[in-house]
Structures are given as structure tokens and as C-alpha cells.
Ligand SMILES: NC(=O)c1ccc[n+]([C@@H]2O[C@H](COP(=O)([O-])OP(=O)(O)OC[C@H]3O[C@@H](n4cnc5c(N)ncnc54)[C@H](O)[C@@H]3O)[C@@H](O)[C@H]2O)c1
């Protein structure tokens with residue numbers, strides 16, 4: 001994020017991390033069993049979510065997980081390429097046709113969790129059953145809030161780049177509904193902080 005907490009500009013531009021930070025993220029991806037994003041991140045960035053900035057083997061790629069209530073992931077997007085397995089979590093709102101298009105040719109496994117939105121506790125249970133014990137959430141702001149709100153985040157690692165974007169409509173690290181009173185804010189414990197290139201990395205445990 002930028003110093004003012006933005007993870008994208010209001011137009012959706014999001015090149016924030018310095019080169020060293022991108023390598024840090026890919027080293028982390030390599031250690032993970034799974035990597036998860038919300039559907040808006042897929043639509044905005046068309047990410048691959050593979051380990052491709054450091055040397056790696058195909059089996060180093062984590063399971064890619066998309067939280068996508070209505071199965072809106074476009075079948076031609078890179079998240080469905082054959083480089084790594086992909087799981088799309090949808091809700092009962094997803095149309096059977098869209099689910100079928102995502103499952104075609106083994107592109108993705110689709111699981112249904114929840115009535116309207118994806119039920120994140122149900123999804124975590126399903127991932128646990130598949131042997132996914134470590135999961136990195138890579139955004140965006142809305143899913144970050146839901147995961148924190150559901151008590152499903154153990155640890156937060158943030159990169160603060162020396163940039164300020166501003167913009168009342170620009171996404172921040174955590175958006176969603178937000179808490180009404182600071183007494184209800186999610187509490188963190190500072191574990192580690194260090195400079196990386198021009199960026200600052202801060203690691204917290206969630207209390
Ligand atoms: N700088 C970074 O590191 C970084 C990382 C990721 C994303 N981004 C940026 O974030 C923006 C996208 O963030 P966003 O907040 O709009 O969307 P998001 O990626 O968090 O996706 C949210 C969507 O997921 C779906 N969803 C289904 N079930 C849900 C649940 N239980 N909880 C929450 N969402 C659920 C809903 O359709 C919801 O609108 C993009 O502009 C992207 O570039 C930046």
C-alpha cells in the first residue's frame with residue numbers, strides 16, 4: 001500500500017511495490033499451500049497468482065482461490081491458465097451455466113459455499129479438507145475486511161511504498177463496512193519491521 005493506505009488509485013491502477021517487494025511476495029507465494037483474492041481483484045488486475053518472479057517448479061505454485069459469489073470470473077482470464085490449479089468459490093447465486101463454463105476442460109474446480117455471498121468459514125473448512133493449511137490472502141480491500149471480520153486472519157504483512165495517492169474513492173488496505181467505534185477496531189501486535197529497497201515492510205499478528 002501507499003503511505004496513505006491506498007492499494008489502488010480510484011481508476012484501479014495499482015503498481016505500488018518496488019522490485020524487491022515483488023520478489024518477497026513471490027517467495028511467500030512459494031511457501032504457501034494456497035493464495036486467495038476477491039473477484040474484483042481478478043477483474044481489475046487479471047493476475048496469474050503463480051510463482052513467476054523467482055526460480056520455481058510447477059509444483060511450487062499454490063492453489064489459486066477466487067471468492068466469486070456469482071461465478072463472474074471470465075473463463076479466458078489468466079487465473080484459469082494451466083500453470084496452476086484454481087478453485088473458484090461461489091454462492092447459490094451463481095448460475096449453473098457460468099459454473100459449467102468455469103469447470104470446462106478442467107479449468108477450475110468450483111465449490112458452492114453460502115447463499116448470497118461466499119461463506120468464508122465454509123470455504124476455509126473446504127480448503128482445510130483439501131490439505132490447504134497455509135493460505136495467503138492478497139486482497140482486495142473488501143475481502144480483506146470480511147476475512148478480518150470473520151476472525152480468519154492470523155497474520156498481516158504490509159509493504160508501505162514511499163508514495164501518496166490520495167483520492168476518497170481509492171481502495172485502502174481494508175474497506176468493507178468498517179467498525180463504528182475504535183474500541184471495536186481489529187487489534188494487532190507488531191512483530192517485525194524492516195526496510196526493503198525503498199519500501200518498508202511491517203509484520204503483525206492479529207490478536
Ligand atoms: N496493492 C495491492 O496489493 C492489491 C492487492 C489486491 C487487490 N488490489 C486492488 O484492489 C481492488 C479490488 O478490491 P475490491 O475491494 O474492489 O474487491 P475484492 O477483490 O476484495 O473482491 C470483493 C468482491 O468479492 C465478492 N465476495 C464474495 N463473497 C465475499 C465475502 N464473503 N466477502 C467479501 N467479498 C466477497 C464480492 O463480489 C465482492 O464485491 C483492485 O483495484 C485491485 O487492483 C490491490
Ligand SMILES: Nc1nc(=O)c(N)c(NC[C@H](O)[C@H](O)[C@H](O)COP(=O)(O)O)[nH]1
Pocket residue numbers: 014015016017021022025037041045046047048049050138139
Ligand atoms: N505485492 C503487491 N504489490 C503491488 O503493488 C500490487 N498491486 C499487488 N497486487 C496484488 C494483486 O493480487 C495483483 O493482482 C497481483 O500482484 C498480480 O500479479 P501476478 O500476475 O499474480 O504476478 N501486490
